[in-house]
Amino acid sequence: FEKPERLVAISHVWQGEPTTMSAPNFHDARDQIRAIESAAAYREGDMTLTGRGEPVRLKGARVSARFFDVLGVRPSLGRAFRSDENTPGKEKVAVIGHALWQQRFGSRSDIVNATITIDGDPYLVVGIMPPGFSFPFDGEIWVPYAREGMFGDGNRGAWFLRAVGRLRDGATLEQARTELHTIAKRLERQYPEPNTDVGMTARPLHEAIVGNVRTALIVLMGAVTFVLLITCTNLANLLLARAAGRQSEMAVRSALGAARHRLVRQLLTESTVLGLAGGIAGVLLAMWALDSLVALDPQGIQRLDTVRVDPIVISFAAGVSLMTALVFGVLPAFHITRASRASTLKEGSRAVAQAGRRTRGALIVAEVALAVTLLAGAGLLIKSFVRLQSVDPGFRPEETLTFELDLPENSYKEDEQKARFYETLITRLESLPGVRRAGAVVILPLRGSFNLSFTVEGWPPAKPGQEPTLETRVATPGYFQTMGIPLLKGRMFTAQDDERAPQVALISESAARKFFPNEDPIGRKIRLGWGRGKDKPNVGGEVIGIVGNVRQIGLDVEADPDIYVPHAQVANNSME
Secondary structure (H helix, E strand, O other): OOOHHHEEEEEEEEOOEEEOEOHHHHHHHHHHOOOEEEEEEEEEEEEEEEOOOOOEEEEEEEEOOOHHHHHOOOOOEEOOOOHHHHOOOOOOEEEEOHHHHHHHHOOOHHHOOOEEEEOOEEEEEEEEOOOOOOOOOOOOEEEEOOOOHHHOOOOOOOOOEEEEEEEOOOOOHHHHHHHHHHHHHHHHHHOHHHHOOOEEEEEEHHHHHHHHHHHHHHHHHHHHHHHHHHHHHHHHHHHHHHHHHHHHHHHHHHHOOOOHHHHHHHHHHHHHHHHHHHHHHHHHHHHHHHHHHHHHOOOOOOOHHHOOOOHHHHHHHHHHHHHHHHHHHHHHHHHHHHOOHHHHHHHOHHHHHHHHHHHHHHHHHHHHHHHHHHHHHHHHHHHHHHHHHHOOOOOOOOOOOOOOEEOOOOOOOOHHHHHHHHHHHHHHHHOOOOOOOOOOEOOOOOOOOEEEEEEEOOOOOOOOOOOOEEEEEEEOOOHHHHHOOOEEEEOOOOOOOOOOOOOEEEEEHHHHHHHOOOOOOOOOEEEEEOOOOOOOOOEEEEEEEEEOOOEEOOOOEEOOOOEEEEOOOOOOOEEO
């Protein structure tokens, strides 16, 4: 990005944590803030490309018109979005990524101003991004969002947008935060129901994207440093032992007129050659193993595919190699040149060996201490890994296959159409040889859920901004049996729990203990708010059962979700 240090992530603050924004709140903040010269919003999501070969799912984003301008990135072919292309009714346009352009369209330049089909709708391709640009989240295609529906100005309670802004020259992050705090208070006075106790803040974009990985990488660097120090200590010991055999040689050189600093320089040169040889071997090994490392694809590390051995890495390796050469070479060099020439020539290597015994002993103690520390840390990591493997996740992942599906909105506009499609799909899946059960859910376990405020019939109304919340998922009747999530009390969803039936819900055991500690929750009526305030119809219904918990692996505590609602009563286009 152009001047990336000026980019900030803009967000709501809810209960002390940064979170997504509503579209109208973002539009107001963008128009009112002065410390930020330009801002853009986006919502990531998968899209389906059809009409040119086999259908393919793409990682994409719906963005405001100035998205690329804020980031300071220009298409390599064609143009970016115009300011009026967020207006409802405008021709649908798209910008595609460089990799998609190469792989799907054969790098043909005439794809610009050609029409492609995305989610069943025609889109005019207006630009192709340069190689390496994939923001956000490995994006492959970008389309403008129209200021209607969920993106409309009357939907302040629905938080689903992420935002990025560019600081003005001379403006500071603290100035932006102060202004956003003032704007949030103003919006709270103007629209109290959806905005009570909702703040706004800004943080560096780099921190928002990769900040949570820094600690893990620092710990890893610390472990590598310990290994390096152990190696340096070991080599220093070996060189010190070797020095015993060269003491007479150095004494003769000194007797013939060689100054001590020249002898030290000779020995450091030898250790430097050894250190640089190790550095070259390390760089070659890194280049050879890099593809395997990236293929591991640890979750949570953004832009891992851009990792490469570049001049910066080579320079760092050279610097570390020189530093280690000094670390394991300077002690033997000074030790071997310190001894008396006369005593050395008279007594030979025996005197050197005796003189170096104490130094070598100290090096051995240091090496053992470092090794024990490193082994202790490794042992704790192995113990944690073994414990994680034995944690019951709350479902049975064995022999379970998953895939994601998005229905084109123009073909499936009505909730009943969506519900019937998934019913038919699941019936056909269950008829396949070897398939015992099938089900669908919005967001698979351990991949998050959406947080909804709720009320319970008979409870006193909560103050605005203090409503309790539930981690929520939408599921089909067969989902729980397919995943092996047990029913603890009551009943599961059935095919009869459709849009014509009374609304129902299932809650988790942990939610039952937390919100209904001294009563039976079955039969209680819960209403879920889709977004803060009354911007969306409430759903929920009567609690008909309690199911086992999905446990957050790594923490061994009950986590998402707290409540399930039937898909037929809250139909979604996207299911897994």
